[in-house]
Amino acid sequence: VTTEILRRASGPLHGRVRVPGDKSISHRSLVFAGLAEGTSTVTGLSGGDDVIRTSAALRALGVVFEGERISGGRSALREATAVIDLGNSGTGMRLFTGIASSLGFYSVLAGDASLHTRPMGRVTGPLRQMGARIDGRADAAFAPLSIRGGGLSGIDYTPPVASAQVKAAILLAGLAADGETTIHEAIPTRRHTEEFLERCGADVSITEWADGYAVTVRRSVLAPFTLDVPGDPSQAAFFCVAATIIPGSDLVIENVYVGPGRAGFLEVLAEMGADITIAETGPATADLHVRAASLKATEISGARVADTIDEIPILCVAAALAEGTTRVADAAELRVKESDRIETVAAALRALGSEVVTFPDGLEVTGGYVLGDARIDAVMDHRVAMAASIAALAGTGDVEITGFEAVESSWPSFRSDLEGLQ
């Protein structure tokens, strides 16, 4: 376990920077390239451990990697001879549970201690309904999971929780199932899986109503593709908040994905009074120009929780430096992320000197307290480590973060990149 000490920023943050390639898109780029018949070319992938584990899992199943070129195809995949270790990655575990369910052989999926506490029934339940034979702890509610795949039939399914990972797992299985597989969403989630289904020429149809959304896939052979993965908005959010709270800052974050389900944090920050200009650079990408601003409290609840779920830790840091009390509600999902983020974010902010109250489905953060010396445990959670680091920049003391190495899962160079802005 490594302990890092972070301190007040030495001056305003400035420059033009890039953040790592989007993690959700990176996982799906690899998975779709692995399933597509032929050779795909993918650049700009996240270099975090989560995404490296996804590459390794595909390699274990017979996908061939040569630099940026990835050659796969369902017909080329074969049984892995060892346990597939997905590390800390919930996305990796859920996507591969869907994929393994669709492959006519045996797979064992495992990860680290944190991943083994995360709920898997949300994917194993519907995949069993499709015909996959899945076993695991507590009747496949938790990994490690062992899966005998193949022989699937489509289902018509409405996930009880808004989850893009569940949607992806079932749609990936649906690509090799008899009949149609339909996912209904009352609360829309990020659409990366749908974007890849379309990019790879899958037999997919999307229906949208005023109050609902459904996506249907049928058995498909996927075509290879070429993609440069855009910057990760969830990582850009750390720098957006940093530049907002450090007086005099003026920072441009280049080429960030701002497509459906991922740009909600920009709306929240705008409401709080942040000064962020969004200059489109493509159909779903933008440069974000952030200048320092003073913030006021807001509320994050209802349908927009799904659009900001990964950014709530850093938005809570913004709240700790804003005037008034910010309320986060309808966000019980935070309790089953890499850590129980309602409690771990609250503990970090309290250690820094903020006033925080927690509820079963959220928290209230009262801003305006001076953030001082603190000792914070990142509890195997990359976003807690990074959020605490940004809070330290705006504070007055030494912030000791134990377990800082959690940043490896999504942003190994986070500390040096952050220092490069000063």
Ligand code: S3P
């Ligand atoms: C992700 C979906 C979200 C998000 C996670 C990445 C994805 O999780 O929190 O970091 O790539 O599909 P849920 O699907 O569990 O909400």
